[in-house]
Amino acid sequence: MSLWTWFGLTNGNVSTEWPLKGDAHGQQGVLGMPRYDPAKCQDACDACAQACVTHAITFAPGSGAQVRAEVDWGRCIVCQRCTEVCPTGAFSPSAEWAVGVTGRDDLVWAEAPASGAASVAAGGTGRAPRPFRRSLHIRHVDAGSCNGCESELQALNNPFYNLHRLGIFFTASPRFADVLLVTGPVTQAMRGPLLATYEAMPDPKWVIATGTCAVSGGVTGGNYASGNGLDGVLPVDVYLPGCPPNPAAIMHALLLILGRTEQRIRGGRLER
Template sequence: MALWTLFGLMRGKATTPWPSEGGNDGQDGILGMPRYNPEACLDGCEECAAICPTHAIEARENGLAIDYGRCITCQLCTEVCPSGAMEPSGDWAFGVRERDDLIWSGRGARERPQPHGGPKAFKRSLHIRHVDAGSCNGCESELQALNNPFYNLHRLGIFFTASPRFADLLLVTGPVTSAMYEPLMAAYEAMAEPRWVMAVGTCAVSGGLSGGNYACGTGLDGVLPVDVYLPGCPPNPAAIIEALLMFLDRAPQRVSGGQIDG
């Protein structure tokens, strides 16, 4: 018997039962999106807006305007806030189907949109083609973790494929650089109908730190029709899994109006 086989038998099953049976999602102690408490906001204070590197926070006369689609979870706003209006949280499951749901509204939960017919097409499996459209490789590191023994993405019937011709979903990372625009479009055009698109990471959602410069755009909006938005810098493996299951209608969308349930 090979030593690695013996080692595996001694260690037992390494895969988490999450999310089907609860249990460990691997994100204990991980900081997510900063949580906004408007009642604690001080009049005239613009500390968080001034320090935000991606302009995810803007100070306005009636309070703060927050776009979580621009947030890179750097936590700078929580560090400079003098009143606790911006506080750290473990809110990392920020996948949504509509871009507007990443913008803080203050109205609380609303009726959430359903996928655009996607889940009905996937009774057994989902095949994904990933395109790196100028990422720093932070998102790629998290994507690689999906296939490790702990997360074992295949157990959920979700697979990555090397060819867009066999893919149902195009998963894009990066702000869409000028050099990657044509390869990205070629991958999308090679996919058979019906086809869907998922923007993973703040760069793909809104451009992130480098968006809008001479070499790249501001994410996928206006480039491809996006069906799932998942901000984060980078979003962790559990957040990616939740967003994929949400797309398949196997998990609820937990965010609306920039606020997470529970």
């Protein structure tokens, strides 16, 4: 008997039952997207913007003499530097990792979050999730990533997450794919192959921008060799920031496509 067979027999089924039931998503105690409370901002303080390497936090003149931070979680790499340098707690740590959205504008902090229907129309394709009754097949394309997202994608098929139990599979051929899952900022070298893959997929087809690079370009976006993510290249159905997004967050994004879960962030505000 092999060592791994013995290990399996003695330990039993190690796969989580989440999201079908329970909350064993494997991310307990892990820091997620920071929270932002503009009421705690200190006048003439821009420590957060100075620390933000991707310009997810910027400043623009507000009403009167006030200057308020403009926050775009779609550019955030979840490095936590803003929470470390903020002197007032306006940016604070959170454990919220399920930040996939169907509309790009929902990743931008707003005073009054848009309603569900309005937010989908603002920045997303506006399509309702397809009611898949059988399996869902994914074609992954690395459009210039650092492979951080790929390491999380690999974890989806490990014994704990076991993505197959949900009827979701990766496929090598775009002709059998329902979803195009893209990582990376879309480099010049990968733009052509990415478009060719999308065109080879049968309709209806869906696109997930996975990781901050695919959402907005990330740290290296906009240089001589890289684009600024998928916007303007392909129609995006789900935006999932993170550097990288963890396996549970990727599963949440896939379940958004399936219509089997709810979006948890609107108008840049994290659900409490």
